[in-house]
Amino acid sequence: MAKLMCLCFIILAIAVAVSADECKGDRQDMIKECGQYTKWPAEPKLDPSKACCAVWQKANIPCLCAGLTKEKEKIWCMEKVGYVANFCKKPFPHGYKCGSYTFPPLA
Known part of the structure; x- marks a missing residue:
């Protein structure tokens, strides 16, 4: 029984480690290509580059x-993140929660 519990703990630890790194590449690409468009302050909102939109389109947003x-x-202004999402034609659905921020309906 102790061996089974130990094995379950190891499997759980591996699963958590793998899921934590699951979108590391997306995160790095997003920071590199979209960071300048999504950082505070909330204004001005700038249209993102084609490279940013390409990263946004392929990223694992959830x-x-x-x-x-x-x-x-x-660090990241969620209003600007929403602006980038809309501009890049991959918007957040109404009520989508990202971190502690809930996106309002699309205008």
Whole structure:
């Protein structure tokens, strides 16, 4: 029984480690290509580059949102993130929660 519990713990630890790194590449690409368009202050909102939109289109947004902490929200302006999402034609659905931010309906 102890061996089974130990094995279950190891499997769980591996699963958590793998899921934590699941979108690391997307996160790095997003910072590199879209960072200048999504950081505070909220204004001005600039149209993102084609490279940013290409990254946005392929990114695992649910994974990125799951890793968004309060500390990261002090860096990334979620209003600007929403602007980039809309501009790049991959908007957040009404009521979508990303970190602690819930996106309003599209205008």
